[in-house]
Amino acid sequence: MTVELIRSRRRTLSVQVRQDGSVLVRAPMLTSQREIRRFLEKHTDWIERQQLRVRQQAEEAKKTPPLSEEELRELTRLARKDLTARCEAFAAQMGVSYGRIAIRHQKTKWGSCSSRGNLNFNCLLMLTPEEVRDYVVVHELCHLRHMNHSPEFWAAAEKVLPDYRNAKRWLKQNGTAVMNRVPM
Numbered sequence: 294m295t296v297e298l299i300r301s302r303r304r305t306l307s308v309q310v311r312q313d314g315s316v317l318v319r320a321p322m323l324t325s326q327r328e329i330r331r332f333l334e335k336h337t338d339w340i341e342r343q344q345l346r347v348r349q350q351a352e353e354a355k356k357t358p359p360l361s362e363e364e365l366r367e368l369t370r371l372a373r374k375d376l377t378a379r380c381e382a383f384a385a386q387m388g389v390s391y392g393r394i395a396i397r398h399q400k401t402k403w404g405s406c407s408s409r410g411n412l413n414f415n416c417l418l419m420l421t422p423e424e425v426r427d428y429v430v431v432h433e434l435c436h437l438r439h440m441n442h443s444p445e446f447w448a449a450a451e452k453v454l455p456d457y458r459n460a461k462r463w464l465k466q467n468g469t470a471v472m473n474r475v476p477m
Contacts, residue, residue: 306332310343312469354473365398368416372396376414379430387453389437400475404429406436420471428460
């Protein structure tokens with residue numbers, strides 16, 4: 294298997310299977326090639342399962358036509374109204390304030406929060422269940438207090454949405470198929 298290696302000041306090894314099926318390993322600076330090889334061997338079954346999942350998702354995506362420009366415009370219009378209302382409600386509940394809200398159609402992100410408190414959301418969220426939209430909104434609002442994914446961040450998300458893990462799981466299982474509807 295071909296593996297891309299990124300070394301950084303991290304403390305642990307991690308492996309990721311990308312949407313194209315390629316493998317990315319992140320490693321601490323001084324980790325030996327031998328240790329990396331052992332790590333990959335230990336995780337071979339997991340890597341193969343993820344690559345199979347990626348292939349299956351790609352096959353599913355081929356069965357669903359891409360969205361037209363008109364459909365994307367309509368999703369953007371709906372998202373602006375729906376996600377703004379969700380942001381207002383959850384921000385009030387959480388006691389946070391945000392800057393502006395932007396709606397985009399992206400291939401890789403559901404949402405983001407800038408250091409200035411501006412929120413960005415993917416219009417494709419309108420193709421997901423309501424609880425998934427709630428999760429993405431709460432996730433980004435939690436970044437207003439915690440610009441990371443620390444235990445405190447997840448505790449804040451769980452306080453607002455005790456079942457957030459179900460929405461997170463839905464995105465992991467179905468998100469790629471939805472994202473693949475954006476035309477190239």
